[in-house]
């Protein structure tokens with residue numbers, strides 16, 4: 001896999017720490033080279049400061065390790081399901097950032113209360129259902145990815161317009177066209193979750209922003225087609 005992409009993955013993982021999104025090793029970033037179909041991902045349990053392009057793990061979309069000696073992140077199968085199902089994304093991030101994880105644990109969709117949110121997410125950030133005992137037993141991480149994809153299909157959501165999801169009783173995933181954008185979306189998600197909690201402390205009845213303002217802000221930031229890569 002290209003060294004440059006591996007370096008971007010290392011820097012993106014380390015940005016999770018500098019952005020205050022992770023404690024311990026509660027998060028991971030991967031990126032895909034769409035030409036080869038290979039994915040570079042953080043090795044499981046490894047401290048972010050110790051990451052190098054050489055100790056990243058490279059897997060194919062079947063989950064087979066093709067480069068690296070360490071164990072890939074425990075969330076690898078979830079990342080891979082997102083790459084298989086969302087062909088226009090280039091990187092995936094999973095964190096346990098506090099405020100977004102609070103919404104996930106509560107099973108509460110993150111509402112679009114203001115323009116900050118509208119600039120990044122085209123509506124409420126949805127919650128993917130908890131897994132069944134059978135799913136947990138059979139293949140937890142793969143089933144987690146499937147639950148996200150099912151949710152987006154059921155709600156007719158475009159992953160390029162909604163680059164985030166909250167996993168009930170778990171934590172968020174975000175994605176983007178590249179590792180920088182995917183981490184940007186994790187930072188934006190955590191800030192929007194924090195602001196929502198603070199808004200509700202001030203005004204428990206605060207409701208969603210008017211749709212016409214959401215539309216204006218999202219289109220202004222992302223262009224008329226509202227797709228990544230257009231701006």
Ligand SMILES: O=C(CO)[C@@H](O)[C@H](O)COP(=O)(O)O
Nearest residue numbers: 025026027028044045073074
């Ligand atoms: O979601 C979880 C645990 O609930 C994981 O994201 C860990 O927090 C990080 O696992 P590794 O990437 O180190 O395997």
